[in-house]
Amino acid sequence: MNHALILPLLVPLFTGALLLFAHSLGRSSKRTLSLLATWSLVPLAIWLLVLADDGQLRVYALGSWQPPFGIVLMLDRLSALMLLVTAVLAGFAVLYACRGDDERGPNFHALYQFQLLGINGAFLTGDLFNLFVFFEILLISSYALLLHGHGQRRVRSGMHYVVLNLLGSSLFLIGVSMLYGLLGTLNMADLAARVSAADPADGPLLAAAGYLLLVVFALKGAILPLYFWLPRAYASATAPVAALFAIMTKVGLYAIVRVFTLIFGNEAGQLSHMVDAWLWPLALLTLGAAVVGALAARNLQVLLAYLVVVSVGTLLAGIALGSEAGLAAALYYLVHSTLIAGALFLLADLIARQRGDLGTDLITAPALQQPLLLGTLFFIGAISVAGLPPFSGFLGKLMLLRAIEPGAEAIALWAVVLVGGLGMLIALSRAGSLVFWRASALAQGHKADPVRLLATTGLLFGSLVLVAAAGPLQTFMQATAAQLLDLRPYLQIVQGGAA
């Protein structure tokens, strides 16, 4: 048993607890501690990724209780990939926060670490109830982080976010306990084995539990009709928090992939792939609605929040295809969209700081202090997120469009994705030309802080890395998708095989 599997949970847990108790620590030592802990997750995640890339499934049984009786952590290629994306995003976001945003309220760094604990835990756990627990950890830290920095706007959007997610948690518990009542286990691999052997008479009840879980994950993942909380919440959060939240919708999508490829996957008999037929129209509708929202947005941050929803729709389309190529394309797009969305949220804050009181409202404002620098960054980010060559968004969309078999579905997907891309381009170029070209007065703001600039550029650079390493990455994504669809190693966990 490899103890490194639990380190992505222990590092943020202990750092967070230490930061909470060590009130007397100075500002700079708190920042150093938080930066060190967050950045130490990057080499750790890379190491886990290299470990997982041999295609074996690694299981960490807490307290050496053998699955399915104990709680397990499970590392496969997908979990390792998600850990790495989280670590990179969180590293740059916390770097940005250390230049002043963390001082706008108490305990920012402790909350940030607990948020990371929840996210990492959700990606690593192999137990459905523990998924609930980690969801709650990441949610309660996200409530506090969303409200970080005070202000009426945050309280207003925070209320919706909290109440909706509390209701979601109740539904999650109902779904989980139904599965337990019917199958007598909560270990995901064991659930998969038992669903395939379940009494056909229990089928409708199992399906009901599965659909309840889908509703919960759709709420977290911001899928139509459950995304209305997202634009206001993301637009009112402080920039580093909004950047970190870019991974939060992906947690919901990750849970969809995990539950509906493993528990209700290929082996589930009549229930196998039961949600694909639902996910497909929902994905396209989410994409379309979000593009309309982006076109109507009158604030740069709201526009970016809608772009997050667009990425959710695109990703979900890949997942709904259910094929290996579709999943691989979705995973590539996931990495791209998370990094770029984070970068754009940070960039919007840099822009807002040079526009004075107007912030990110899309109205004519005094000129920026550094229009060329910020404009270039915005241009790169916008082109990448809209999916034009030569950046990663283009490659992601290309993989997705090529993953689908010719037919009616293909026509729908091509139309929605391409028209959606055009809509995004229009929305972004309108916002960009207003912010950078139409100025009412001479520049008066301060120049951008170099560290903040570094954090933003670092995330944007991720897009270039994704392009430069597109070949090996695509191979890796295909291996990941193949591993997800081949359930035999997972089922062996509970037979004492891989532990």
Added chain:
Amino acid sequence: MEALFAITLGVMTASGVYLLLRARIFPVVMGLTLISYAVNLFIFSMGRLATGVPAVIGRSVEYGDPLPQALVLTAIVIGFAMTAFVVVLALRSIGELRTDHVDGQEPRQ
């Protein structure tokens, strides 16, 4: 017993949903609490309803399933913390926005 239990859960959930839709903070908190009570009882019942069966092996021929009880305990703790958070947030919202509507503003007449 099952029918009574199911009706109780149904009534609690329905009342909870009704209160939630009132869209004022106090009813919303009460509604969420009712729903979470109903959910906790539901988890508990997933270990099957029976009387006089201890959750310890060897004390009797039949024994209760201890796992749902552990799950309920976790769910209660988490639900309690979340309710406390909503109450604090509600106080902040009344202080800052001067309204107890969940939208942060009075609905237009």
